Each structure stands twice: as C-alpha cells, then as structure tokens.
Amino acid sequence: MTDIKRILVPVDGSETSDRAIEEAIKIAEVYNSDIHILYVANINQLAINACLSDAILEAVTKAGNEILEKAANKVPEKLNVITTSETGSPSVTITDFADEIKADLVVIGSRGLGLVKGVLLGSVSQYVVEHAPCPALVVK
Numbered sequence: 212m213t214d215i216k217r218i219l220v221p222v223d224g225s226e227t228s229d230r231a232i233e234e235a236i237k238i239a240e241v242y243n244s245d246i247h248i249l250y251v252a253n254i255n256q257l258a259i260n261a262c263l264s265d266a267i268l269e270a271v272t273k274a275g276n277e278i279l280e281k282a283a284n285k286v287p288e289k290l291n292v293i294t295t296s297e298t299g300s301p302s303v304t305i306t307d308f309a310d311e312i313k314a315d316l317v318v319i320g321s322r323g324l325g326l327v328k329g330v331l332l333g334s335v336s337q338y339v340v341e342h343a344p345c346p347a348l349v350v351k
Contacts, residue, residue: 219314224278227320235318251301302338
C-alpha cells in the first residue's frame with residue numbers, strides 16, 4: 212500500500228462508520244487521497260422493489276442523503292470527497308463499487324454480534340474483507 216489515491220468509506224450513520232471516516236481522513240491526509248463515501252440503501256431489507264411505494268423510496272433516499280452529508284462534512288476542505296448513494300445488498304454493492312472506482316483501500320466500520328460484541332465482524336464488513344478488490348481496514 213505505497214500509493215493510496217482512492218479510499219472508499221461505506222457509511223450507514225453508525226458510530227463505527229463515523230470512526231471509519233476519521234481513520235480514512237488520517238490516511239488521506241498522508242497520501243493526499245480522494246475519499247469516496249458510499250451509502251447503500253438496503254432495499255432488500257425493506258421489501259421487494261416492486262412493492263415499495265414512492266413515499267418509502269423518497270424517505271430512504273432522504274435518509275441516505277442526510278447520512279452522506281453528515282459524513283462528508285467531517286472531511287476537511289483540503290481533501291477531495293465524493294459522495295455516492297446506491298441501492299441493493301450492501302456487501303455486494305460495496306465490493307462492486309470498490310472495483311468500479313478502482314479503490315486502493317476500503318475503510319469500513321465493524322459491528323458486534325450478540326453477546327460477543329466487538330469480537331466478531333459484522334456480516335457486511337466480513338464480506339468486504341473477504342471479497343474487496345483491494346485491502347480493507349476494519350475500524351472498531
């Protein structure tokens with residue numbers, strides 16, 4: 212990892228995704244990297260696409276835009292930040308997007324599961340670690 216020009220940070224509004232943004236900023240400041248912030252609306256959890264009303268889709272889009280804006284506002288003006296909102300399965304969408312933008316690094320927040328919170332990776336971060344086309348840094 213000697214040349215990190217594009218850092219992908221998937222966000223969901225959680226504390227761990229906020230910490231992932233903070234870590235990505237530290238790395239970007241050293242390498243003068245672009246930070247790509249990605250929000251993925253997990254439509255699969257809401258309902259089948261054909262059954263979603265316009266009001267639900269509008270609410271999901273609005274919530275995603277607010278999360279992206281909050282995350283982008285954390286990035287210092289001296290760094291280039293690009294925000295993107297997608298819909299679909301977060302795991303696959305994140306790895307596909309990393310490939311599409313030719314990310315040099317993915318910085319993603321972890322999440323604990325059950326009683327062993329903090330020990331196990333969340334299913335999305337685990338998938339990204341295993342399938343990303345570049346190195347992935349998981350932030351607790």
